[in-house]
Amino acid sequence: MSDTPVQTSATVLTVRRVQDYHAMTLVAPAVAERFRPGQFVAVAAGGAYSARLVRRMFGVYEVKPDYGGTVEIVFANTEPGTAWLADRSSRDRIDLVGPLGRPFRLPRDPVHCLLVGGGPGGAALFALADTLRRRGCQIHFVLGGATGRHVFGSRMAQRVGDSAVVTTEDGSTGERGTVREVLPRVIAETGADVVYACGPTPLLRTVSRTAAEFGLPSQVSVQEFLGTTGACGVGTCMTCVLPVHGEDGVTRMARACAEGPVLRGDRVRWGDLGTIPFDALGAPRALGLPDGGARQ
Amino acid sequence: MSNGPANQDTAPAPGKGKAPAPASDRLRTRLGPLDLAAPVLTAAGCGGTGRELAPFVELSRLGAFTTASVTLRPRAGRPTPRVAETPSGLLTAVGLPGPGVEGFLERDLPWLAEQGVPVIVSIAGDSAAEFGELAARLRGAPGVAAIEVNATCPNVADRGRMFARHPAAAAAVVRAARAGAAPGTPVLAKLAPDVTDLAGVALACADAGADGLTLIGTVQGAAIDTTTLRPALTGVSGGLSGPAIRPVALRCVYEVHAALPGLPIVGVGGVTSGLEALEFLLAGASAVAVGTALFHDPGAVPRILRELDEALAARRLGRIADAVGLAHRPAGHLPPLAGVEPAPAPEPAELKETAP
Ligand SMILES: Cc1cc2nc3c(=O)[nH]c(=O)nc-3n(C[C@H](O)[C@H](O)[C@H](O)COP(=O)(O)O)c2cc1C
Ligand code: FES
Numbered sequence: 001m002s003d004t005p006v007q008t009s010a011t012v013l014t015v016r017r018v019q020d021y022h023a024m025t026l027v028a029p030a031v032a033e034r035f036r037p038g039q040f041v042a043v044a045a046g047g048a049y050s051a052r053l054v055r056r057m058f059g060v061y062e063v064k065p066d067y068g069g070t071v072e073i074v075f076a077n078t079e080p081g082t083a084w085l086a087d088r089s090s091r092d093r094i095d096l097v098g099p100l101g102r103p104f105r106l107p108r109d110p111v112h113c114l115l116v117g118g119g120p121g122g123a124a125l126f127a128l129a130d131t132l133r134r135r136g137c138q139i140h141f142v143l144g145g146a147t148g149r150h151v152f153g154s155r156m157a158q159r160v161g162d163s164a165v166v167t168t169e170d171g172s173t174g175e176r177g178t179v180r181e182v183l184p185r186v187i188a189e190t191g192a193d194v195v196y197a198c199g200p201t202p203l204l205r206t207v208s209r210t211a212a213e214f215g216l217p218s219q220v221s222v223q224e225f226l227g228t229t230g231a232c233g234v235g236t237c238m239t240c241v242l243p244v245h246g247e248d249g250v251t252r253m254a255r256a257c258a259e260g261p262v263l264r265g266d267r268v269r270w271g272d273l274g275t276i277p278f279d280a281l282g283a284p285r286a287l288g289l290p291d292g293g294a295r296q
Numbered sequence: 297m298s299n300g301p302a303n304q305d306t307a308p309a310p311g312k313g314k315a316p317a318p319a320s321d322r323l324r325t326r327l328g329p330l331d332l333a334a335p336v337l338t339a340a341g342c343g344g345t346g347r348e349l350a351p352f353v354e355l356s357r358l359g360a361f362t363t364a365s366v367t368l369r370p371r372a373g374r375p376t377p378r379v380a381e382t383p384s385g386l387l388t389a390v391g392l393p394g395p396g397v398e399g400f401l402e403r404d405l406p407w408l409a410e411q412g413v414p415v416i417v418s419i420a421g422d423s424a425a426e427f428g429e430l431a432a433r434l435r436g437a438p439g440v441a442a443i444e445v446n447a448t449c450p451n452v453a454d455r456g457r458m459f460a461r462h463p464a465a466a467a468a469v470v471r472a473a474r475a476g477a478a479p480g481t482p483v484l485a486k487l488a489p490d491v492t493d494l495a496g497v498a499l500a501c502a503d504a505g506a507d508g509l510t511l512i513g514t515v516q517g518a519a520i521d522t523t524t525l526r527p528a529l530t531g532v533s534g535g536l537s538g539p540a541i542r543p544v545a546l547r548c549v550y551e552v553h554a555a556l557p558g559l560p561i562v563g564v565g566g567v568t569s570g571l572e573a574l575e576f577l578l579a580g581a582s583a584v585a586v587g588t589a590l591f592h593d594p595g596a597v598p599r600i601l602r603e604l605d606e607a608l609a610a611r612r613l614g615r616i617a618d619a620v621g622l623a624h625r626p627a628g629h630l631p632p633l634a635g636v637e638p639a640p641a642p643e644p645a646e647l648k649e650t651a652p
Contacts, residue, residue, distance in 0.1 A: 054381045252372075
């Protein structure tokens with residue numbers, strides 16, 4: 001075992017449709033062996049001579065010991081890079097880097113855990129649930145989205161969770177409503193000791209705030225923010241930053257891929273994503289500059 | 297696991313993965329006073345602090361590690377989105393984020409100095425005086441193999457236009473860095489292609505005491521998001537990098553080498569393979585640096601070195617110096633045979649296979 005990520009040529013085992021998403025299983029023993037829930041993998045899309053240089057980053061749904069070690073990712077086909085991935089077939093090879101980033105912190109004791117997810121990002125919660133279960137934790141799910149198609153894994157959640165609440169805004173699956181509306185009730189009913197979340201940024205913001213209101217710690221994965229801002233996944237390109245305040249009270253621009261993707265929900269300045277807060281370490285002082293600072 | 301290479305199950309997929317770079321003498325090169333065991337470096341700002349690359353490459357295999365541009369004070373950089381993917385390239389506006397020279401000297405440089413790799417420290421200031429101060433702060437710091445003056449950063453006194461736009465402004469920052477730096481420390485000047493007379497800027501830098509040039513920084517570009525109907529980057533324009541700019545970079549290297557054949561050049565811009573590195577050498581570079589390709593393939597440098605070594609051997613080029621500037625020779629000129637066995641004539645069967 002080792003903490004260091006690896007770069008490997010992984011073999012595609014299967015690609016299948018799951019609801020509106022694609023699930024791809026890759027044979028990558030060195031990645032599977034090192035993986036801890038919450039970590040992600042970065043995939044080169046388009047083959048060796050690809051014109052697409054940004055690595056695509058995905059949370060891991062499940063690792064299994066088959067074939068020496070497999071890694072399963074779930075993704076939505078939203079752009080040409082993911083279209084290329086969705087088009088792969090068994091035995092194709094894909095350049096994979098992982099596992100990357102900081103995993104979910106795990107409780108020492110067998111406590112009650114609430115796992116909140118939305119969209120394909122919710123997939124990463126199932127690897128976590130597996131690990132928590134083996135530590136004797138109780139697992140409760142809240143999954144939400146605009147419609148049933150936007151909620152990944154609702155049936156799986158019913159199966160593996162001690163309880164599972166699904167919300168959709170149109171009521172097509174589960175309760176009509178939003179995660180924000182049901183969260184206080186579920187926290188109270190389940191007696192949750194800790195809240196974990198992975199999904200769209202507004203969901204994470206809601207979870208962090210609600211957990212704080214109940215005095216609970218929250219561990220949230222900004223995987224989706226990373227997927228839309230990052231280019232390398234390994235911490236070199238500096239494009240995936242978000243404002244996080246530290247123990248010392250100082251706000252720093254943290255890399256979602258390296259300091260995250262799992263962060264303490266109460267540490268992220270959710271309202272300031274996409275900005276450099278004026279009080280962040282190294283924020284521009286010379287606001288009068290025509291381009292606000294160096295271009296590179 | 298020990299410190300050994302972490303990717304033991306890397307399969308030999310073409311063009312991917314890490315293989316040990318050959319310790320070939322053929323790959324030695326010089327940048328003026330700077331002796332390098334290999335001609336492929338990391339480009340400024342593309343290798344993190346070095347720690348992030350270490351799981352994928354043994355840093356001691358790199359020709360040199362170039363740091364992100366170090367500034368006097370900590371910098372948070374630009375707001376996100378900082379990157380847009382464009383055809384064969386990236387458009388970035390990162391804004392030179394970093395811990396500032398204090399944090400760099402305290403945390404980053406000492407670690408790099410222990411990795412057995414020459415470290416080229418890139419510096420960026422708001423004014424010539426800041427460049428001088430930065431170079432002076434690096435005096436006596438262990439492990440500084442050279443200083444790269446990032447003249448592509450904005451000149452506050454010129455309303456944020458880059459120093460490298462004007463021969464006089466570029467010369468001023470080079471002179472200041474030269475004066476501030478320890479006398480034996482080589483100084484490279486990094487220039488950008490968005491200028492009218494690149495050779496004129498290069499000459500001014502050489503006159504101001506630059507030991508070599510790094511060509512090129514990113515090319516200014518823009519992209520529009522057709523969903524939001526707004527510029528894809530918060531700062532509207534950004535720097536284009538990657539294979540998309542390789543022809544621009546090659547033109548710059550060729551042009552400057554033709555004007556100043558004695559001045560060492562580090563060629564930068566879209567290098568992803570050994571043959572592309574060779575193109576830069578032939579155009580007149582004595583070394584190449586790899587930037588954007590590292591984001592796509594963190595193990596790129598050792599692979600490029602291996603491919604370059606093979607490419608040189610196949611062309612019977614015994615040393616890097618034999619390749620540098622070769623494209624400037626008249627047509628029909630044959631390179632010297634430097635103690636390399638002539639390549640065996642290809643088997644007819646192979647020919648048949650590859651013939652269209
Ligand atoms: C994300 C990013 C950060 C960069 N940071 C710096 C920097 O700090 N200093 C600098 O001189 N050049 C910087 N560059 C420019 C590169 O060093 C290089 O000159 C340019 O990207 C072209 O090479 P490439 O096509 O191999 O990337 C940066 C480029 C990128 C894409
Ligand atoms: S994605 Fe490159 S630094 Fe985070």
